[in-house]
Amino acid sequence: MKYKILVVDDERNICFTLKRFLEDEGYKVFVAEGYWDAMDLLADQVPDLVFADIMLVDGSGMDLLNEINRKKFNCPVVMITGVPTIQTAAEAVRLGAFDYLSKPVRQKDLIRVAATALKHKAVVEEKERLQTNLKAIFKSVQDGIITIDRQFNVIEINQAAQKLCGLTRETTLGRSLESRTESHCEHCINLLKKTIEQKSPNWTRLQTCRRNTSFEQMVSLKATPLINNAGSLSGAVLVIRDETRLVALEKNLKERSAFYNIVGKSEKMQNIYTSIDNLADVRTTVLVTGESGTGKELVGEALHYRSVFSEKPLIKVNCGTIAENLLESELFGHVKGSFSGAITDRTGRFQVANGGTILLDEIGDITPKMQLA
Structure with a gap:
């Protein structure tokens, strides 16, 4: 590619000299x-680079620079002056000049600045091209x-996310996602936090989103860290897939192959999915039984995340791993001095789970007396 360069100066001999220097390097001047x-x-045409004298007989190089900026021409402008001062140089750069040369202009300086400016132009154009492609x-x-980014400020959001999440670019870009108070955002925020902390991808197969009160949205979430070539974390990207229609269709046909983190599509599994659907919004105690390893904990998680209380805490307690004499304190808490060794207040798991769900795993391993409590 033969770059086009415009030289602007009211001294004809300077125009001739600069033109010759640049043409010797293969530029069209x-x-x-x-x-x-x-x-x-x-x-008539937009050059790739402009060299302009600040002082012209019928105007100024600054005026020309302003006009080029106004028309949004992607061409660097290098200002030339015979009376170099810090003030004029600073003003030229402030107005958007790429560089500043003083007269007499030496050939090596001219060629160096031209090469640097054109390289900068190429980088800017490539960046704009990539941004355009990314936006598309x-x-x-x-x-x-x-x-x-790493501070949870939103860098970009596409139209699909705006529609799914009820957001707008105007109220979202540049603002922290953590600052949003809507409860339906908690799942997305927690997944992004986990991804940034672990610097590894995380996903949720199905998640109930209750943004729209007229119907439930079922979405799948996947968060991936943004890591640059140096290995530094710069942020994360969240992909939200609306699976509402697919889930409804599978449910009606009884062909669901997965339900939250539970996998299986047999008739018995369909019955389990239906039972979870029926129990999800009922505020009651649910007993899940089964052999070890059959997925009782997964059922408990599905009950929580399927319910209207999914934004509240899910607290898991493995009763079989806690000593009998400590279990009551673990579950219900205690105040300082209530017994020997109680040196501080302790919040019980039931209080922590208030408004959400507490999952008592291996509850059958504790004594009947404790179960009554």
């Missing part, structure tokens, strides 16, 4: 001997996509 001459050239991908993907 146009010259303009004033502000309006340059404007006429810019009306974000827009076309039907799954919701939200990217965050």
Whole structure:
């Protein structure tokens, strides 16, 4: 590719000299001997780089720089002046000039700045191309996509995520996802926290989202860490897939192959899924029985996450691993000094689980007296 360079100076000999220097390097060079001459050239074509004298007979290089910025031409502008001062250099850079050269312009400086400016232009164009492609991908993907930085500030959100989550770009971009108070966001936030802490992908097969009170949304969540080439964590991306229609269809046909973290599609498994559906929103005690390893804990988790209390805590207690004399304190807590060794207040597991679910695993291993409590 032969780059096009515009040289603007009201001294003809300087235009000739700079043109010759640049053409020797293989560039295609146009010259303009004033502000309006340059404007006429810019009306017909956009150069890849502009060298402009600050002081022109019919205007200034600063005016030309402002006009190029106003028209959003992606071409670096290098200012040239015969009276170099810190003030003029600072002003040129403030207005968006790429660099600043003082007269007389030496050939090696001219070539060096031209090469650097054109390399910068190529990088900017590649970045813009990638951003355009990424935006097109974000827009076309039907799954919701939200990217965050390490501080949980939202970097990008696509249209599908806005629709699924009831968010808008205006109220979300640049703001912390953790600051949102809606309870239906807790599952997404917790999954992202886990992903950032572990620096590894995490996912949830199915999750009830109760953003819309008129119907339940069933979504699958997957969070992946964003790690750069140096191995540093810069944030995470969350993908939200709406599975509401698929789950409803599988439920009606009794062909569900998975239910939260439970996997299986036999008739007996369909009956279990239906039982969980029926019990999920009933505020009552549920006894789950079965041989060791058959998935009682998974059923307990499904009951919790399927219920309207899924945003509240799920507290698991393995009763078989806690000594009998400590179990009452573990479950119900105690106050300082209530017995020998109670040196501080302790919050019981039932209180921690308030409003949510407490899962008492291996409850059959504790004594009948304790079970009555």
